Amino acid sequence: MTAGRRQTLNLYIQAKGEVRLSELEELLPDVSSMTLRRDLEQLERDGEIVRTRGGAKSIAHLSMIREAAYTQRVGENLDAKMSIAAKAVQFVTPGRSLYLDAGTTAMCLAQQIPDESLFILTSAPNIALELSKNRNVRVALTGGQLNRDTLSLSGGEAMAYMEGLNIDVAFLTASAFSLESGFTVGDRSEADLKRLIVRKARTRVLLLDGSKIDRGMPYTFARLSDAEILITDGPLPPSYLKAAKQAKTTVVQANAGDEEKGKEGTA
Amino acid sequence: MTAGRRQTLNLYIQAKGEVRLSELEELLPDVSSMTLRRDLEQLERDGEIVRTRGGAKSIAHLSMIREAAYTQRVGENLDAKMSIAAKAVQFVTPGRSLYLDAGTTAMCLAQQIPDESLFILTSAPNIALELSKNRNVRVALTGGQLNRDTLSLSGGEAMAYMEGLNIDVAFLTASAFSLESGFTVGDRSEADLKRLIVRKARTRVLLLDGSKIDRGMPYTFARLSDAEILITDGPLPPSYLKAAKQAKTTVVQANAGDEEKGKEGTA
């Protein structure tokens, strides 16, 4: 009972990043604030959170903010990203070999990856670290130069690493997506790497939060028809839905707040 | 004046990891606690620290604890490691190509690397992320599988990356060091990687905190004579000093508390 409540609290805090004690009191009205305080104390000992005046913050989230401070606000669309990740994690089954892209959406997914027998390749050092918390997941990084804006590795060496490696499912993110240009990013060598992944993976899952739809960036790495699955939040414009149907791409709608149930199974 | 004080505060907090407000009041008796509070507020906005009841904590330090929670307590010998790193950073000159090993000592060094034109290769994702905060430093990671205990990449692919790459100065850490076995670690493939680095680097700097001296681990990756520089805290036993003299290895003593002055120049 105690352990379960602590886990609930931890999940909640990890998802929100920052909470006030008063929130937690509303969330769990059956226990006193003193109990919640003691739970937070424990979670702090476990290294999951730091307690602040009036509440607590997730350490993982703090590191994320710190790391992405140079690019954009992580908080933007975080709900959307969390719910997209919640849908994506349904495509993870034990024993598979996965690829995880860089980016905050992928980071949200990394946090939700179950501790099962998996092999996961990623090009993002921060995601590799997050994944390494799982005892049963073997984590590998593509080498290469680190792009300080996207926190992504790329370059010829990163690609060389991929030869002789099999990927069952690749979870890819894009900076922008439109019908004309397909999935695009702003960096040449990152696009090269993504193209290679698209070619090597057996199943391609594209993660795309709504703010990126109907926009374009310089380099295309995939077309809609390359994606078996497209997970997005909010409603897709009709023209896009039609195109997806033609391309035989399964579109999964993730609605913020779906994290818990999410059992409609669009797989 | 304000900016200078904030920087002092930040350095102090980053070094200590966790401070109480009362400490800061002693450190800077010329300003009121209210000013210090406002400074902490600013540093929190900058994403450097989190404020806690009664003080503040360094975010970088928190992430370190989180990451190394599986192995050992980071706090152990942290003073020693910081002072070793302070000595090591004197061997960093602009325009060079460096290698930084994995480990908390190397992480301490990473935090002190100046934001100069440098190329730095590392096998530790967490260190790569730390280094990426510097605008002028180009950071590269060796690829490979991630060892969750040492947070170090290794494996054949990691080594393949190194071909065609030149390293001016390599900063290496060891799990143990003795006259008989030399510098040793507990993992085979990590030893392989380190051996390669030792071979490729023009100058080899070994970082070693006192607790590791006169111990042995299974795999040797270098002998005393391979190291041009050996930086250690506390006094080295006479037999080791003699051996170092014979091996033409410069021994640098880092004494905890040296971070500020440290201008005796043993280079």
Add this chain to the structure above:
DNA sequence: CATTACAATGTGAATCATTCACATCTTGTA
């Protein structure tokens, strides 16, 4: 050089979270 504006700093009262010690309730075990 005086003046104004603005940011940085100090002060003390009011507020609020937190801690602490102690009482009570569960839970697991012999």
Add this chain to the structure above:
DNA sequence: TACAAGATGTGAATGATTCACATTGTAATG
């Protein structure tokens, strides 16, 4: 069942934090 150990609740005491306001320092402007 009875006991021990851990979990939880309560309210007073403590201590940190905030807030509004006064003051000082600093830089730009006429």
